[in-house]
Amino acid sequence: MKITVSERLDWFEKLSVILTGFSRSELLGTGLIEIYLDTIDQHLGEDHVNTLLDSFRKINIQDEEDLTAEESRNIQELVESKSNESITKLVILLWYTGQWYGKNSYIVSSQSYLEGLVWKAIGAHPMGGKQPGYGTWGFPPLTFSS
Amino acid sequence: MLDTYKEELFKNLQTAIELEHSTIPPYLAAFFTIDQDTNPFSWQAVRSVVMEEMLHMTLACNILNAVGGKPYIDNPKFIPEYPAKFNFADRKFDVGLIKFSKSSIETFMEIEKPSETRLRVKGEDLKGLLHPIDLDESTIGEFYETVKEQFTMLVKEYGEESVFNGDQSLQITSKDYYGGGGEVIEVHNLETALFAIDIIVDQGEGAPGSIYDGDETYFGQDQEVAHYFRFKEIHVERRYQEGDLPTEEPTGASVPVNWEAVKDMIENPKANHFPEGSPARIKADEFNQLYSHFLRLLHLTFNGQSDLIVKAVGMMYQMKYVAAELLNIQIPDNKEGKVAGPPFEYIPIEQRKVYAWLLPELASEI
Structure with a gap:
């Protein structure tokens, strides 16, 4: 089947929200969605990626930031299926570390290092980049208190 | 008197x-x-x-x-x-x-x-x-x-x-x-x-x-x-050099500017111009929250709690990173493909979210 560029991006974005647990606003804010999709295409081939995106599309998620129980089960099945398991792991690693893990692992770009979700997840900052201000390491991470 | x-x-x-x-x-x-x-x-x-x-x-x-x-x-x-x-x-x-x-x-x-x-x-x-x-x-x-x-x-x-x-x-x-x-x-x-x-x-x-x-x-x-x-x-696109006068044009080295390599930010971004729940809105609101908290910290800093400047500066850096995120976010249905930007809007104290590291300061004020 023919998938347009914007459809691919849209599905990749939604799938990424589910795989990373980060909201669309956080993922879009990195400015890396297109670059990451390119990176995956480059290493695994567009066809392979399209197969994953198409299986994802078929689950027909209504709101990727708030899955129903049935959607969650379907996603779990998709992620754990033999054909998709390794690629979904790579996508998660890519988002969290900004690094492509393969035979030759590498950091995708300086931006991807800075925007690795791992920093936000642990309430820290990338060393040597995005300085948080002198002495702020003495305070709890800058997150909303519930 | x-x-x-x-x-x-x-x-x-x-x-x-x-x-x-x-x-x-x-x-x-x-x-x-x-x-x-x-x-x-x-x-x-x-x-x-x-x-x-x-x-x-x-x-x-x-x-x-x-x-x-x-x-x-x-x-x-x-x-x-x-x-x-x-x-x-x-x-x-x-x-x-x-x-x-x-x-x-x-x-x-x-x-x-x-x-x-x-x-x-x-x-x-x-x-x-x-x-x-x-x-x-x-x-x-x-x-x-x-x-x-x-x-x-x-x-x-x-x-x-x-x-x-x-x-x-x-x-x-x-x-x-x-x-x-x-x-x-x-x-x-x-x-x-x-x-x-x-x-x-x-x-x-x-x-x-x-x-x-x-x-x-x-x-x-x-x-x-x-x-x-x-x-x-x-x-x-030219530097001044020693001897140039304020009333005249600079005569120093040329410094070409690439006016195209700029994030195409919408003019005067405002949080409520972005659809509720959209990534642009969520990040614009977050920016305004940070900015308003930042002003509060500065206010306290200049009114006797000068050690709070450390937190104010930390807040300021955070604003910079959220601004950069806003500039990566396309505005929904914007025909020219403009991106969002930092709105710098005031949020009244009672509508502010509470950040974990602000708790002691807020407690002493409210």
């Missing part, structure tokens, strides 16, 4: 704080849209100006505290709504939150333009002189010149000790303030007050008759052209 006069002086110094602050959001919004790798000169120049504006705001707070006044920073009137009207006696223009462009740089030059008449101070005696200055009826240069004159006359009439009777522990010192443009001056007498005002004026428009800002004399730094001339260098 001194108290009455001082009330007038307080109002003028509060105006100074607000005036200095009002330039920061427009400069920052443009700065965030510049690609550092493509336009390193412009990036560095705008950044250095905005950092000096932060110094000016701090200096104005130090001056107000030195005479026993109280800086008010966390209130809705403190932030202009952009585009803001800048009305001075010699020129009126709008200042908005606009991406880096020839036209935004022209507006910035307008803000920093050297006064042609620096010494037109109104009033010949204390009574005639000491009144709140209406910015509509004076230039920025005249405004500060008048404030200097007010200080001089008050001290002459009442003595230094009674004029500078503020709590010295309220001064922000270079221990608290780091990495900004120039140095913080602790204000405790006429000399230091006038010196602080000179720094504000000279960094902006240049020492009288000069393209340079005086920092080489004040702080032993390398020679640096004043804000107006730094913007002019970007605008004409």
Whole structure:
């Protein structure tokens, strides 16, 4: 089947929200969605990626930031299926570390290092980049208190 | 009588704080849209100006505290709504939150333009002189010149000790303030007050008759052209060099600017212009939350809790990162493909979210 560029991006974005647990606003804010999709295409081939995106599309998620129980089960099945398991792991690693893990692992770009979700997840900052201000390491991470 | 006069002086110094602050959001919004790798000169120049504006705001707070006044920073009137009207006696223009462009740089030059008449101070005696200055009826240069004159006359009439009777522990010192443009001056007498005002004026428009800002004399730094001339260098894509006159074009090295390599930010972004629940809206709201908390922290910093500046600075860095995220987010259904940007809007205290590291400060206030 023919998938347009914007459809691919849209599905990749939604799938990424589910795989990373980060909201669309956080993922879009990195400015890396297109670059990451390119990176995956480059290493695994567009066809392979399209197969994953198409299986994802078929689950027909209504709101990727708030899955129903049935959607969650379907996603779990998709992620754990033999054909998709390794690629979904790579996508998660890519988002969290900004690094492509393969035979030759590498950091995708300086931006991807800075925007690795791992920093936000642990309430820290990338060393040597995005300085948080002198002495702020003495305070709890800058997150909303519930 | 001194108290009455001082009330007038307080109002003028509060105006100074607000005036200095009002330039920061427009400069920052443009700065965030510049690609550092493509336009390193412009990036560095705008950044250095905005950092000096932060110094000016701090200096104005130090001056107000030195005479026993109280800086008010966390209130809705403190932030202009952009585009803001800048009305001075010699020129009126709008200042908005606009991406880096020839036209935004022209507006910035307008803000920093050297006064042609620096010494037109109104009033010949204390009574005639000491009144709140209406910015509509004076230039920025005249405004500060008048404030200097007010200080001089008050001290002459009442003595230094009674004029500078503020709590010295309220001064922000270079221990608290780091990495900004120039140095913080602790204000405790006429000399230091006038010196602080000179720094504000000279960094902006240049020492009288000069393209340079005086920092080489004040702080032993390398020679640096004043804000107006730094913007002019970007605008004409050429540096000034030794011997150039303020009235003439720069004749130094060429510094090409790539005006296309700029984030295409929507003009004057506002959170509620973005659809509820959209990524642009979520990040714009987050930015406004940070900015409003930041103003609160600054308010407390300048009113006796100077150690809070560490948290204020941390908040400021966070604003920078969220602004960068906004500039990566396309505005839904925008035909020109514009991206969002930092709105710099005030959120009333009761609508603010609580950040974990602000808890002790908020608890002491509410």
